[in-house]
Amino acid sequence: MSLGKTYNLTTELALFKKLTSMKLHPDASNGFSIQSYGEEGVVVNGKCQTGPLLLCSIQGPQKWSAESFESLTQASFDELLPFTPELVLFGSGKRIQFPAPHLLQGLFQQRIGLETMDNGAACRTFNVLAGEGRHVVLVLIPAMTPK
Numbered sequence: 001m002s003l004g005k006t007y008n009l010t011t012e013l014a015l016f017k018k019l020t021s022m023k024l025h026p027d028a029s030n031g032f033s034i035q036s037y038g039e040e041g042v043v044v045n046g047k048c049q050t051g052p053l054l055l056c057s058i059q060g061p062q063k064w065s066a067e068s069f070e071s072l073t074q075a076s077f078d079e080l081l082p083f084t085p086e087l088v089l090f091g092s093g094k095r096i097q098f099p100a101p102h103l104l105q106g107l108f109q110q111r112i113g114l115e116t117m118d119n120g121a122a123c124r125t126f127n128v129l130a131g132e133g134r135h136v137v138l139v140l141i142p143a144m145t146p147k
Helices: 074-078 101-109 119-131
Strands: 007-013 020-026 034-038 041-044 047-049 053-056 060-063 087-091 113-117 136-140
Touching: 034 119, 041 053, 074 101, 087 119, 101 113, 113 119, 119 136
Parallel strands: 087 113, 087 136
Antiparallel strands: 007 020, 020 034, 034 041, 041 047, 053 060, 053 136
């Protein structure tokens, strides 16, 4: 019986200066994974990503158009349609905030599911699902407001 890819979780300094956060260590990686995350951003395959993030398990990280929860539109979620994921993981920042259902109509019409969680849970879930070979897209609203 194979349990698939596993992750060792530790709390060490991330690649951000003076930021203690959760650091994720994949046992084996052949795709995109998140090594650490914190309020300032995430580290994907060794590279720091700050600001709104769109991470496809197949195509890698890109900037997402939604700068904040308040700026979400249907077009923000429609950007995800060309990726044709099985599931979208929506990291809504430090705490869970559910988007209005009318913003998700494009995803629903294509029968693409969306799970809303805080950024930490979304990052951990992305690693598990991507590690299983699932075609998922992660979108994150920044947990820290820009100065």
